[in-house]
Amino acid sequence: MRKFVSFFAITALALVACSGAPAPETSAGEVTPRVAAQDSAVAPAAPATPAASAVPASYKDIAFPEFRYVAPYPKDFRVQLSDSITGYVVSDRTLPLVNFTVFFDEPHESLALKDEAASSMVGAMFRRGGAVGLPAHALDDSLEFVSAGISTSTGTFTSSFDIDCLSKDFPAMLALVKKIVKEPAFDKDQLEIVKANFVTSYDRRYDTPGKVLQALQMKVNYAPSPRLWDANAQEYSKVSVADVKRLSKGLFSSRRIIFALSGDVDRDSAVTMLKEFFADLPTAPVAVKVPPKPLEFLRKPGVFVVDRDITQANIVMNQPFVRRPHPDYYPAAVASFILGGGSFSSRLMNRVRSDEGLAYSVYSAVGNEYRDTALTTIALQTKVESVDFAIKLVFEEVEKLAKDGPTAEELAQAKKSLVESLPSLFDSPEATAVIFAKGELLGKTYDHYLEYVKEINAVTAEQVKAMIAKYFSRDKMTISIVGPVAKFDALKPFTVLSLDSLEFR
Structure with missing residues (x-):
């Protein structure tokens, strides 16, 4: 059974995205999840006036309070049973x-x-x-x-x-x-x-x-x-x-x-x-284990095709990225959100789907790996007749973003969306405990989650341009396609692989 993490899931921030600042330590018997920070002194509300309480004329006039969320802090929930056994206890007596x-x-x-x-x-x-x-x-x-x-x-x-x-x-x-x-x-x-x-x-x-x-x-x-x-x-x-x-x-x-x-x-x-x-679990492994080596890349860009008689070609483009922790991760995550990770707000979705109607879904992602070098990804499905045109449009958008950079609105929206996705990572006691345990396995510090918002908000337009040019370059990407080879003459030269050759033996 293949032992790897699928690179199609758009979960680049699933184990890393957390924010906030540490709160005071709780007592040994308390587990108090962090909530949105509040000012210690709040002035009494002024009596409502007819103008203040009136229904806005338009939804655009509705004023929302500033989003203020502080993610839970790992150390508040951590317990140490021995030198080799630690964990996280998140109590919730609701059910x-x-x-x-x-x-x-x-x-x-x-x-x-x-x-x-x-x-x-x-x-x-x-x-x-x-x-x-x-x-x-x-x-x-x-x-x-x-x-x-x-x-x-x-x-x-x-x-x-x-x-x-x-x-x-x-x-x-x-x-x-x-x-x-x-x-x-x-x-x-x-x-x-x-x-x-x-x-x-x-x-x-x-x-x-x-x-x-x-x-x-x-x-x-x-x-x-x-x-x-x-x-x-x-x-x-x-x-x-x-x-x-x-x-x-x-x-x-x-x-x-x-x-x-x-x-x-x-x-x-x-x-x-x-x-x-x-107390009485085995204290050491019985058998000698061979430590796993990091996965290595072939580093052979090009177009690779498996012949399949279907009407919709399946396409994925990949390039080696980084192994975390790495300073390029956060600016690349923002850049990818603008390019294709932001769903209908992204450039690829607007150009390939909304403007040209060539794909139901098209997206980009940056991998989130701590044990291996990750991949960047662009993926889509399109009619076999439009594969060449769709790929051409994708890289036009890549080159445009790398050259001109994002607009101020795009950059602000990407940061806002990424930051405001944080609460979903801690939406249950189980999710909170597990994400902290996995974080410790990967060697994350307590402050790892506190730095997220700072890192995302510090990303500049120039960094976005640099990350797109560095990690979404057509010259450095493999382009994998499943579809009828006879319809792909415009993509030549490409390498055709048989199904039997895909296994690792």
């Missing part, structure tokens, strides 16, 4: 629900292609396979009876488990998940179901143009790596319980753990409970 997510920092990559299929199944099999003395069907029944959920996963950088349950059942769920990760049974019948699912997924991997484009995009941008290996149907079908057991050794150890606990919990009581929970 009797608890979410508990635990991340085990266990970076590694596959040692052999023959193990790729089994490695892909290990994470699911911890949960699906039951535990010693607890058959898989009994585990399912236990969770369904109390409307609770437990999931497990393993990946290149972390292993994790997640609990969703009623607060009254949380202690029992902790005991249950500990049994699952410490004494997994890897039930044979459940493994057969998982194998069948993987085989089906493999057989249907190229069912849609979008799936083909995703594989093509990876193939033309990245050099071969164990992190990108693809198992095939035959390898999936041969996975045995012994394979899964062997590859599961050393996972879910407490070498470094970061957790996110949210919902109907008392902070002090939770700390005591979690200390007991983590």
